[in-house]
Amino acid sequence: GAGVSQSPRYKVAKRGQDVALRCDPISGHVSLFWYQQALGQGPEFLTYFQNEAQLDKSGLPSDRFFAERPEGSVSTLKIQRTQQEDSAVYLCASSLDFGGAGTDTQYFGPGTRLTVL
């Protein structure tokens, strides 16, 4: 079946531009996660949703970052007024349920590589 898909795969933005990154989770997956991965580093948690509810956004680095999942399926991560330090790969993952810390396998998309010039 189809896995997690993300679009665009690559995005180049000029500093100060707004960007929107899309994630299509696996159909039926309740939980959706966003991670940021800097070059040579492991992914770092940004935010997660259970259905349409954003239950944790503690990892969002600033109020320029905003995520939504209005119908409990597709999610969009928006970054306003992009800065060079926002350059990273943004990974989306979904799991069938968030039934307990880390107990459900998270399936990752290929990521969106954002470069801010």
Added chain:
Amino acid sequence: SQQGEEDPQALSIQEGENATMNCSYKTSINNLQWYRQNSGRGLVHLILIRSNEREKHSGRLRVTLDTSKKSSSLLITASRAADTASYFCATDSLSGNTPLVFGKGTRLSVIA
């Protein structure tokens, strides 16, 4: 901040050799998971080991967990060129529903 630290940061071996990667973490956990990431791709889940387990096998993979030392190891036996990738450990925490916290990864190169 990242909870786990993988060791070594990079590892280069010949095809057919075994590869061992280690992960240390800081706080008590429920589970520890290992993921693989090929260059430019997303992460692929390899194996999950629960805090009450000490060892787990999956194909050519063997994972151990020592909660007293807050460490885990991933052994890949009879490595293949296709195993070339970065490997990450990821942990949750005992404090309730929390997302995964990843280490910085070990970059494995298997030379044919």
